[in-house]
Amino acid sequence: MASFLTAAACLVLGATAVGLLRILRGPADADRMMAAQLLGTGGVAALLLLAAAVQSPAIVDVALMLALLAAFASVAFVRSASHSQSKPPPAMNPR
Amino acid sequence: MTLALDIFTALAVSAGTFFFLAGTLGLLRFPDTLTRLHALTKADNLGLGLVVLGLLPLVEWPFGAFKLISVWLLVQLSGSIVAQLIADFVQREEPRA
Amino acid sequence: MSTVFIFDVALVALLIAVATWIIAARGTFLAVVAFVAYGLLLAVVWVQLSAIDVALTEAAIGSGVTGMLLLGAASRLRKTEVAAVSAGAALTWTAAALCALIAAGLAAVVLFPPSTIFTLAPQAMAHLPESGLGNPVAGVLFVYRAFDTLLEKVVLVLALVGVWSLAPDRFWGGVPGLPAYEQPNSVLTLLAQLLPPLGIVVGIYMFWTGANNPGGAFQGGTILAAMWILVMIAGLQEVPSTNRRSLRFLVVVGPAIFLAIGLVGFVLADGFLAYPAGYAKPLIIVAEAALTLSIGVSLGLLAAGPPERIAQR
Numbered sequence: 001m002a003s004f005l006t007a008a009a010c011l012v013l014g015a016t017a018v019g020l021l022r023i024l025r026g027p028a029d030a031d032r033m034m035a036a037q038l039l040g041t042g043g044v045a046a047l048l049l050l051a052a053a054v055q056s057p058a059i060v061d062v063a064l065m066l067a068l069l070a071a072f073a074s075v076a077f078v079r080s081a082s083h084s085q086s087k088p089p090p091a092m093n094p095r
Numbered sequence: 096m097t098l099a100l101d102i103f104t105a106l107a108v109s110a111g112t113f114f115f116l117a118g119t120l121g122l123l124r125f126p127d128t129l130t131r132l133h134a135l136t137k138a139d140n141l142g143l144g145l146v147v148l149g150l151l152p153l154v155e156w157p158f159g160a161f162k163l164i165s166v167w168l169l170v171q172l173s174g175s176i177v178a179q180l181i182a183d184f185v186q187r188e189e190p191r192a
Numbered sequence: 193m194s195t196v197f198i199f200d201v202a203l204v205a206l207l208i209a210v211a212t213w214i215i216a217a218r219g220t221f222l223a224v225v226a227f228v229a230y231g232l233l234l235a236v237v238w239v240q241l242s243a244i245d246v247a248l249t250e251a252a253i254g255s256g257v258t259g260m261l262l263l264g265a266a267s268r269l270r271k272t273e274v275a276a277v278s279a280g281a282a283l284t285w286t287a288a289a290l291c292a293l294i295a296a297g298l299a300a301v302v303l304f305p306p307s308t309i310f311t312l313a314p315q316a317m318a319h320l321p322e323s324g325l326g327n328p329v330a331g332v333l334f335v336y337r338a339f340d341t342l343l344e345k346v347v348l349v350l351a352l353v354g355v356w357s358l359a360p361d362r363f364w365g366g367v368p369g370l371p372a373y374e375q376p377n378s379v380l381t382l383l384a385q386l387l388p389p390l391g392i393v394v395g396i397y398m399f400w401t402g403a404n405n406p407g408g409a410f411q412g413g414t415i416l417a418a419m420w421i422l423v424m425i426a427g428l429q430e431v432p433s434t435n436r437r438s439l440r441f442l443v444v445v446g447p448a449i450f451l452a453i454g455l456v457g458f459v460l461a462d463g464f465l466a467y468p469a470g471y472a473k474p475l476i477i478v479a480e481a482a483l484t485l486s487i488g489v490s491l492g493l494l495a496a497g498p499p500e501r502i503a504q505r
Contacts, residue, residue: 004108013203015119023131028185033181033225047239052150057405059244061406071169078181082374173387
């Protein structure tokens with residue numbers, strides 16, 4: 001069972017890897033914003049499978065943390081990209 | 096009993112992995128940002144749900160199972176809302192007729 | 193060739209690919225996105241190296257909050273980005289050679305370790321039950337090297353003062369200019385209403401479980417900071433003015449309580465930061481609770497940036 005779960009984690013990681021490299025290439029910023037979301041699901045799945053494979057419940061905590069922070073990172077990306085689209089950059093204060 | 100549970104885990108995890116691979120295939124082949132977003136959020140979330148379902152027999156009740164389901168609910172919530180945000184952004188950037 | 197080995201090889205290959213992408217990226221947005229992805233993947237690497245506490249911190253700080261800080265910096269630099277001169281070939285190759293040298297040195301240390309590796313781990317584990325803690329990392333942080341932890345928390349406050357001092361004099365004590373998400377009535381409001389309660393529960397859980405399992409004040413505090421930043425970005429809460437007394441109190445309460453506990457050690461135990469026998473765990477929990485709060489507020493204010501305007505009365 002443990003090696004089956006690790007093999008599944010391997011496949012999920014591979015799918016995430018290929019997806020990530022494709023997303024980072026994506027022609028627009030909108031594509032690249034999806035990278036955090038991709039890792040938020042793929043990385044979480046791989047970690048959950050690893051946690052069951054090695055019987056370590058603490059790894060589920062890492063998956064929890066990853067899910068929360070990936071969501072936060074996605075919001076930060078969307079905010080930054082839409083901020084740069086709409087406003088011209090703020091003038092720097094003369095120092 | 097444990098054999099039946101093991102088979103259930105194997106089936107659910109395999110189905111979940113299959114959906115992850117399908118999601119990546121969609122990412123590679125779909126022509127458009129919005130369709131790629133679809134492939135990413137729908138297929139991958141379904142894959143995660145099936146993986147969590149398959150892992151439920153393996154963890155201790157109730158606290159371990161509760162944590163697994165919370166992770167899945169969290170990813171569902173954030174995934175769906177982030178997908179809407181990104182789609183909103185794409186819509187504002189390139190408005191369609 | 194076991195499946196774990198294949199998994200590790202795939203992980204390392206992906207990491208190197210993403211790292212190369214970050215270096216070769218043309219635009220800052222792409223580089224920051226790749227950097228966040230790199231941080232999240234690095235968390236999986238730490239898990240594989242059995243360093244769960246580090247994995248938690250990496251996922252929290254190394255990807256989420258640092259990514260946001262970098263994006264904020266990139267947006268402030270956008271006006272100068274066009275005029276930036278890219279480094280010449282000589283400089284790039286020198287940097288690459290030095291990096292390769294460092295990587296080779298690290299590989300040599302790992303692959304050819306000295307015959308006897310000096311370690312204090314057995315003694316640290318042997319004395320851990322006396323403090324009542326079950327997590328050896330918490331033991332190192334709060335018992336064996338408590339002085340370092342106190343200094344690190346003070347450094348966080350100093351970093352915050354440093355960021356605030358970037359503002360022009362007339363704005364000192366003003367409101368940080370954290371740009372909010374501009375679309376009103378968007379679905380982000382829903383996320384900012386639903387996610388923070390969950391995040392706060394997870395943050396408190398992370399701090400509480402750190403005594404016996406991987407976790408601790410820093411990881412819990414970072415989640416609290418991320419939830420606060422999310423609420424501010426969504427516009428559900430105003431960015432607070434930095435001269436607000438309650439805010440400044442929250443920033444210093446953690447290091448102050450930790451310092452007070454350390455000074456109490458002179459009276460009740462052997463010396464500075466020594467815990468009286470049997471009271472180690474309650475004192476550590478109290479210190480960690482205060483530190484979680486302080487870290488959350490400090491990191492949130494760090495991400496908000498230097499003050500940019502005076503608060504309207």
